[in-house]
Amino acid sequence: MSPKRFMIAAVAGCLTMQFAQAQDAKAVLDAAQKAMGKLNTVEYSGSGADFTLGQAFNPSSAWPKFNDKSYVRQIDFDKNASHMHRIRTQANDPPRGGGLQPIVGERPEDQVIVVGDKTPWNQAIEVVMTPQGFLNAASKSSATVKKQTVAGKNFQVVSFAAPNKAQVMGYINAQNLVEKIATKIDNPLLGDMPYESEFSDYKSVNGIQFPMHIVQKQGGYPILDLNVSDVKANVPVTIQASNPPAAPAAPTTKKLADGVFLLTGAYQSLAVDFKDYIVVIEGPQTEARGTAVIEMAKAAIPGKPIKYVINTHNHIDHSSGLRPFVAEGAIVVTNAINKPYFERVWKDPHTLNPDKMAMMHAKPRFETMTQTKVMTGGDHTIELHHVDGTMHNEGMMLVWLPKERILVEADEFNVLPQAPTATPNPIHPYHPHFVDTLDKLKIDPQMIIPIHAPGDGRMVTKNELLIMAGRAH
Ligand SMILES: [Zn+2]
Structure with missing residues (x-):
């Protein structure tokens, strides 16, 4: 075979493989969707802790912890919108690290994201980093799949390229449940920063499989450790976009x-x-x-x-x-x-x-x-x-x-x-x-x-x- 013919054959082989992989990825995503049940909306609540990125007491400690006395998140997957409301209390004693410590009493906080054309990926990704959000985003992309064994456990790893060009990888276990999502987002200090969500203790709620334990990490340390106590699947939710902050005064x-x-x-x-x-x-x-x-x-x-x-x-x-x-x-x-x-x-x-x-x-x-x-x-x-x-x-x-x-x-x-x-x-x-x-x-x-x-x-x-x-x- 001439080098040119060999190259054509190799390219064709590669395309066939990609096509087969896309077919396989679709089958894996369909199986996961079927096992997990279709969520159009969800409201889940619980308690646990969150941690503020980049506010550690020193360069070798984890992000500082805050107690989440209560945590409620509503997601409308059809509208690509999310509203998180949490009540934070002080965790560290002494109050070491940043993130506006110490909290005296309770500090309510809200995060609303309504994804539109101009929403930066670092915000839009918050819906994608949930099991249903990942399945939706992967189904709309040209995803591929490969088998991977992590700590003795077999996964089908479905991945697709995000708008920021990083791969978003979903680890789907033998029960067809999304156990982990891993990707990278840009951070001005840390560069291509790892962002991971881990889901465990899946429970069946009205025919929907939902994780009762959610851990998220950014830059290698936890940013959320949530124990879910209540899940409401496919209930009406109303998520109002919050007013954009006033434009800052021009620097002088x-x-x-x-x-x-x-x-x-x-x-x-x-x-x-x-x-x-x-x-x-x-x-x-x-x-x-x-x-x-x-x-x-x-x-x-x-x-x-x-x-x-x-x-x-x-x-x-x-x-x-x-x-x-x-x-x-x-x-x-x-x-x-x-x-x-x-x-x-x-x-x-x-x-x-x-x-x-x-x-x-x-x-x-x-x-x-x-x-x-x-x-x-x-x-x-x-x-x-x-x-x-x-x-x-x-x-x-x-x-x-x-x-x-x-x-x-x-x-x-x-x-x-x-x-x-x-x-x-x-x-x-x-x-x-x-x-x-x-x-x-x-x-x-x-x-x-x-x-x-x-x-x-x-x-x-x-x-x-x-x-x-x-x-x-
Ligand atoms: Zn500081």
């Missing part, structure tokens, strides 16, 4: 002092003129926000490179805008415990949504601190201090500009939308601790810049912290 640049600029946004950053170069404090949120901060810093202090970006702590919302700084050639200044963490997660693939750092194969560079670090350049000094005894994040550091008496802090003092007039009851445990931390470091700020911007755009004073901490005179 505010001069705080000579050579010190506040770059506003929901998360605030600072740019400081170090004569030959710029130091930026915080690269938060996303690649887009990190890039915007870079542009604002360069516009405020023109003609100079950004040599350093200071990272207050490794939580996902505070470090997801660092990668564009690495692509820019900036050195990341962070606590020593974060360096191996960032080095590890930044090596993970970013193929689903390649960012500048991934495309440039940029290598991160670090300068680390443990207790104190002083940076000087031009007329400016920046002091970095570890927040000893922090409950929020083990590597937490505060940033202090002694000459300007400006304190920059993240999450140790998250301010109220409006300035407080009286001390709240109970007092948030972080606040008196933070006042003590400042006293110990002899830091007496004229101005506090919380990374999480006050809703009304006000300038925050030390007195506001003292009121919140019950220390105002």
Whole structure:
């Protein structure tokens, strides 16, 4: 056979195999649908725990836990809509890690997703990560199937390509029940992040098979561990799309002092003129926000490179805008415990949504601190201090500009939308601790810049912290 003829034969063989696989996948999906029963709508409820992605106490611990005292989820599979309502209570004692700890009493939370043409895949996927949602999505795609043995158990693994180009794989067991769904979604810090749902303790409810135990994981750690106690199959559900959040105010640049600029946004950053170069404090949120901060810093202090970006702590919302700084050639200044963490997660693939750092194969560079670090350049000094005894994040550091008496802090003092007039009851445990931390470091700020911007755009004073901490005179 000539090489060309061989190639044609090979391609034809490959196509036949794919066709056979598609046929097999359809048979497996049909068998699963028959065994599990058709769900047009479902309402399931129970209790358990959820965990907040990217808010661990330190780089080697799991996402922090919250009790779900109650949990109800309604799904309309025909309308591709979901409404989750849960009541959270505090789980960790002491309240270690982020996610707005501690919860005092009960905190109700809702998540509504009504999938439309413009719904980002990272939201639309929430319906797909359920057994019926997977069967529906796989049936509408050109799915394939292969046999796989996991821990001695045989599965038919049906997979299809999601709109984000990742494979979504459903593990269907010998009883034709979906036991697991695994895929990857884009995360600005973690790259192609694994997302898994596991279903066990299947029970028959009005002819429908439904799992009584649901565990979901993202980035390798649990985000949900739910014990289902009640299932209502094919009951009427009404899911109203929630109002889209108000568009955030356009970011602006505010001069705080000579050579010190506040770059506003929901998360605030600072740019400081170090004569030959710029130091930026915080690269938060996303690649887009990190890039915007870079542009604002360069516009405020023109003609100079950004040599350093200071990272207050490794939580996902505070470090997801660092990668564009690495692509820019900036050195990341962070606590020593974060360096191996960032080095590890930044090596993970970013193929689903390649960012500048991934495309440039940029290598991160670090300068680390443990207790104190002083940076000087031009007329400016920046002091970095570890927040000893922090409950929020083990590597937490505060940033202090002694000459300007400006304190920059993240999450140790998250301010109220409006300035407080009286001390709240109970007092948030972080606040008196933070006042003590400042006293110990002899830091007496004229101005506090919380990374999480006050809703009304006000300038925050030390007195506001003292009121919140019950220390105002
Ligand atoms: Zn945090």
